[in-house]
Amino acid sequence: MGSNSHPAALYQLRIVTRILALVILLLVLVGFLLPTEYRVERSVSINAPLDVVSENMLSGQNLSQWMHVQGGRVESFDGVLQNDDSIRLLYDESDEIGELTLLEHTGNIIRFDVRPKLSTGLVHNRITLEDHASVTEVKWTIEGDLSVGLLSPYLAFFANDIAGQNFEVSLLNLKQQIESQN
Structure with a gap:
């Protein structure tokens, strides 16, 4: 049996x-x-004029406070970021660093690239500011291509959820920071 x-x-x-x-x-x-490309977009309305939002976003002390970096922070600096300036992204529990490079800052468009860690690819960022009287609409868009092996298409598929949460935190921080200064 x-x-x-x-x-x-x-x-x-x-x-x-x-x-x-x-x-x-x-x-x-x-x-x-599945594609390995991704696009994530988030926006927030800030009760402040466009010029106030634009001036405050890229200042050294403000940028490091409002921009959320998962498990790390943007290195603080004196002054305001100018085109082609780069600043480091520092991580709390690692010696690795990343880099944020400002590519363009016109009145209502801010373009910058982020290399989250020096061993990873670039993430292209674009922030568009739209003036609506005394309210500024801030729209943040990222686009990129993941090439990290077999998981790339699946990570790209869920990028909106993964990265979107970080942008929501950053945009909320920016809104609170600027509105509290006015």
Whole structure:
């Protein structure tokens, strides 16, 4: 009786492993079809004129306070970021650093690249400021391409949720900071 139960158990195990192998193969195949590019966009309305928002966003003390970096911070500095200036991103529990480089700052457009860690790719950021009387609409958009192996398409697929939370925290910090100064 004991010897007859082993073939049945082995048969069931074989079925389970084949189904598991098919599921894994299906996930890999779907991953090859999904794009690795992503786009995330968030916005906030700030009760302050556009020039006040624009001036305060890139000042050394303000930037390090409002911009949220998961597990780290933007290095504080004196003055205001100018085009082609770079500042470091410092992480609390690691010696790794990242970098934020300001590419363009016109009256209502701020473009900057972020390399979260020096071993990762660039994330292209664009902040657009829209003046609506005494309220400024701040729209933050990032675009990028993940190339970190088989998980890239899945990470890109969930980038809106993952990165979006960081932007929501940053934009809320910016709103509170500027509105409390006025």
